[in-house]
Amino acid sequence: MTANADTVDRHQANQAGAREAGARAGFADALEPWRASEGLPTPHLAVLLDRLRLNLEQVASIAHAHAVRLRPHVKTHKCIEIARMQLECGAVGITASKPQEALVFIEAGLPSVTVAYPIVAPQAAQTLLQAAERRKCDLRFVVDSVEGAGTIALGVGQGRRAPIFLEIDVGLERCGVKPGSASLEKVVRAVRDSPKLEFRGILSHAGHAYGASGRREIAAIADDERRQLRSVVDALAAQAVDVEEVSVGSTPTVLGAESFAGVTEIRPGNYVFLDATACRLGVAKLDQVSLGIITSVVSVNERYCIIDAGSKVLSSDTGPHGTGGGGFGLCFALGPAASSWGEGRRVARLSEEHGFVEHGGEPLPIGARALVLPNHSCPAVNLADRLVVLEEGRDPQFWVVAARGRTT
Amino acid sequence: MTANADTVDRHQANQAGAREAGARAGFADALEPWRASEGLPTPHLAVLLDRLRLNLEQVASIAHAHAVRLRPHVKTHKCIEIARMQLECGAVGITASKPQEALVFIEAGLPSVTVAYPIVAPQAAQTLLQAAERRKCDLRFVVDSVEGAGTIALGVGQGRRAPIFLEIDVGLERCGVKPGSASLEKVVRAVRDSPKLEFRGILSHAGHAYGASGRREIAAIADDERRQLRSVVDALAAQAVDVEEVSVGSTPTVLGAESFAGVTEIRPGNYVFLDATACRLGVAKLDQVSLGIITSVVSVNERYCIIDAGSKVLSSDTGPHGTGGGGFGLCFALGPAASSWGEGRRVARLSEEHGFVEHGGEPLPIGARALVLPNHSCPAVNLADRLVVLEEGRDPQFWVVAARGRTT
Numbered sequence: 074m075t076a077n078a079d080t081v082d083r084h085q086a087n088q089a090g091a092r093e094a095g096a097r098a099g100f101a102d103a104l105e106p107w108r109a110s111e112g113l114p115t116p117h118l119a120v121l122l123d124r125l126r127l128n129l130e131q132v133a134s135i136a137h138a139h140a141v142r143l144r145p146h147v148k149t150h151k152c153i154e155i156a157r158m159q160l161e162c163g164a165v166g167i168t169a170s171k172p173q174e175a176l177v178f179i180e181a182g183l184p185s186v187t188v189a190y191p192i193v194a195p196q197a198a199q200t201l202l203q204a205a206e207r208r209k210c211d212l213r214f215v216v217d218s219v220e221g222a223g224t225i226a227l228g229v230g231q232g233r234r235a236p237i238f239l240e241i242d243v244g245l246e247r248c249g250v251k252p253g254s255a256s257l258e259k260v261v262r263a264v265r266d267s268p269k270l271e272f273r274g275i276l277s278h279a280g281h282a283y284g285a286s287g288r289r290e291i292a293a294i295a296d297d298e299r300r301q302l303r304s305v306v307d308a309l310a311a312q313a314v315d316v317e318e319v320s321v322g323s324t325p326t327v328l329g330a331e332s333f334a335g336v337t338e339i340r341p342g343n344y345v346f347l348d349a350t351a352c353r354l355g356v357a358k359l360d361q362v363s364l365g366i367i368t369s370v371v372s373v374n375e376r377y378c379i380i381d382a383g384s385k386v387l388s389s390d391t392g393p394h395g396t397g398g399g400g401f402g403l404c405f406a407l408g409p410a411a412s413s414w415g416e417g418r419r420v421a422r423l424s425e426e427h428g429f430v431e432h433g434g435e436p437l438p439i440g441a442r443a444l445v446l447p448n449h450s451c452p453a454v455n456l457a458d459r460l461v462v463l464e465e466g467r468d469p470q471f472w473v474v475a476a477r478g479r480t481t
Numbered sequence: 482m483t484a485n486a487d488t489v490d491r492h493q494a495n496q497a498g499a500r501e502a503g504a505r506a507g508f509a510d511a512l513e514p515w516r517a518s519e520g521l522p523t524p525h526l527a528v529l530l531d532r533l534r535l536n537l538e539q540v541a542s543i544a545h546a547h548a549v550r551l552r553p554h555v556k557t558h559k560c561i562e563i564a565r566m567q568l569e570c571g572a573v574g575i576t577a578s579k580p581q582e583a584l585v586f587i588e589a590g591l592p593s594v595t596v597a598y599p600i601v602a603p604q605a606a607q608t609l610l611q612a613a614e615r616r617k618c619d620l621r622f623v624v625d626s627v628e629g630a631g632t633i634a635l636g637v638g639q640g641r642r643a644p645i646f647l648e649i650d651v652g653l654e655r656c657g658v659k660p661g662s663a664s665l666e667k668v669v670r671a672v673r674d675s676p677k678l679e680f681r682g683i684l685s686h687a688g689h690a691y692g693a694s695g696r697r698e699i700a701a702i703a704d705d706e707r708r709q710l711r712s713v714v715d716a717l718a719a720q721a722v723d724v725e726e727v728s729v730g731s732t733p734t735v736l737g738a739e740s741f742a743g744v745t746e747i748r749p750g751n752y753v754f755l756d757a758t759a760c761r762l763g764v765a766k767l768d769q770v771s772l773g774i775i776t777s778v779v780s781v782n783e784r785y786c787i788i789d790a791g792s793k794v795l796s797s798d799t800g801p802h803g804t805g806g807g808g809f810g811l812c813f814a815l816g817p818a819a820s821s822w823g824e825g826r827r828v829a830r831l832s833e834e835h836g837f838v839e840h841g842g843e844p845l846p847i848g849a850r851a852l853v854l855p856n857h858s859c860p861a862v863n864l865a866d867r868l869v870v871l872e873e874g875r876d877p878q879f880w881v882v883a884a885r886g887r888t889t
Contacts, residue, residue, distance in 0.1 A: 394832050424802050426578045
């Protein structure tokens with residue numbers, strides 16, 4: 074797992090070149106591509122295909138340079154077209170959250186799927202296993218309890234073994250067992266004792282990195298995550314338990330880590346689109362964000378321009394896992410008025426179907442279009458039925474958010 | 482518009498009786514009805530039909546007692562079955578938010594629809610007007626700008642006039658013109674000067690009542706709203722402009738107002754389900770909330786039970802219009818463990834697919850079911866494809882959230 078410095082350098086040079094060109098042209102020009110869906114009713118979620126491709130390549134380069142496998146989390150886009158692009162960019166498979174979300178991608182023919190969610194319903198495990206068998210999908214599960222291991226074992230067919238990852242809690246205080254805990258040993262034993270399960274490795278999500286103050290803290294969290302996982306690998310090795318795979322994943326730590334030593338797989342999700350949170354954390358620039366919400370100004374009062382995207386379009390997330398700063402996204406004027414809001418305005422409040430954008434004495438006219446870069450792309454996409462995909466010189470394409478609402 | 486004291490008394494006696502019975506039986510018993518969907522995968526949105534009916538009757542009684550017309554807002558439920566129940570309970574029609582949301586109910590045959598959203602796209606107005614003509618629906622619009630009035634006029638067919646309500650901003654600082662403002666006069670003139678529009682009345686939404694500290698403040702906000710609307714009616718009367726209808730609406734002010742003098746129509750939405758916010762405001766009790774999210778415990782750590790409903794199921798709303806207290810809902814254990822969480826536990830944090838419930842040293846077992854009463858029913862329903870409707874002695878019914886995602 075040595076760094077492929079050449080690939081990284083080449084990629085960074087490309088990115089830097091693109092960014093410099095953007096800066097030269099001024100930010101108003103960077104807004105131009107968002108106007109390509111002008112003829113469509115608002116609000117809608119637009120994706121800039123060029124930027125999406127750059128984002129896919131950036132992380133593929135990181136994976137290649139550090140010789141780690143890339144298994145992106147599809148919860149961000151829930152879209153079969155984008156999952157296929159990720160495979161074309163070198164991903165070995167995908168990660169999904171809920172069983173029904175995973176099922177969409179198994180049925181779409183994805184070659185390998187990790188269900189990174191502790192399943193507690195035997196029926197859910199059985200449905201997935203049967204679909205995977207039929208579609209010849211390499212299906213993997215996570216567990217963090219003896220009950221969870223038993224649930225999956227119940228669904229495994231005669232003469233089969235399901236690959237199992239043990240989830241490690243590295244600081245989010247969500248799912249997973251703690252390094253050095255008694256339950257870690259118990260769960261590993263339950264997995265290894267089951268004739269239906271095969272212990273494959275360990276997996277973590279350093280989601281607390283979204284609460285970091287910037288890149289330095291993110292790098293420290295990524296380091297700490299690797300240190301904790303290494304301690305688990307060592308402890309298991311002392312008991313003659315081989316840990317074949319060590320899987321980590323969050324967009325901030327993947328973009329912000331200084332090393333991936335000891336890691337075999339990364340599972341970032343948000344990197345495809347990025348958002349205002351990634352920019353706040355310093356792991357992305359505004360002109361790398363590939364997902365935006367195209368809105369219209371529907372009313373203007375003394376303080377606010379009211380846009381037609383509220384919590385039912387943007388979500389009320391201030392950031393992942395409840396992190397985040399003030400406001401509900403960054404708003405930019407599109408079209409003739411673009412320069413007046415050049416630096417962007419805060420979406421200060423939300424109603425269900427209204428966003429309140431502070432106009433600071435420079436209101437846009439009623440009917441004007443405005444772009445919102447959301448705080449958190451993932452829940453915004455989950456509120457949409459389709460993505461409007463924009464590419465220079467082509468009519469907009471419509472991609473279905475195929476796994477939207479697949480919450481069970 | 483005198484109060485029908487008899488009806489109110491009868492209704493209040495019914496409600497009080499039901500509540501007393503609930504208290505006698507203990508809150509654990511009040512949780513029993515939520516177990517009727519036990520066989521279904523979690524998470525899902527369950528509706529207790531008996532409570533839904535009581536909530537519909539409560540507001541119908543208020544409307545009847547105060548001789549105001551009831552035109553409920555469907556943005557809460559987005560469900561044709563519930564809109565029809567509201568009509569059976571005496572509603573004269575419905576209120577919708579976005580044009581595409583309204584269209585679902587026009588096409589379903591609802592007799593009268595108010596689009597309580599400022600439309601800025603002529604195509605949207607035209608689509609609605611054509612559908613309303615075909616379905617013989619009495620369609621009404623709101624405007625708060627000259628541009629908005631012009632937009633609707635463009636869509637009106639030969640020899641027709643669209644009924645128009647002027648939206649008044651009574652304190653939310655969202656849409657609407659201020660009483661006494663120059664734009665109020667300008668917009669009224671634009672409406673009255675158009676051969677395609679018919680000025681019908683004024684309309685307001687005191688959404689800032691969700692930020693109130695309790696019933697007393699809500700009653701004051703409702704009073705203030707009526708006072709402001711009265712000043713508009715008087716000012717227009719002085720210019721010989723007749724205001725036929727005066728429409729107000731928000732669940733807190735409808736449940737908390739002491740008088741409806743001067744009001745001709747109410748448009749509450751949330752009252753069908755209610756939620757933790759309505760309880761916080763003191764306008765409802767927990768055993769009146771008719772919508773709950775049925776979840777499973779998927780993981781347990783030292784501090785939290787992790788349930789399988791996160792921001793993609795509950796939404797991250799702390800309350801309507803960004804109001805609210807701490808947490809993301811109230812969680813109750815269902816089934817054998819019900820008594821351990823009798824008083825309910827706070828959903829302290831959310832990830833996209835996980836809720837963090839503080840167990841306070843009394844964790845539920847993995848796989849146990851738990852009920853969440855959401856902070857805000859409306860965005861939670863908008864995240865679901867269907868409602869699971871529960872009634873004693875019957876199999877669960879599935880009602881489609883027909884206008885989910887109709888954001889344009």
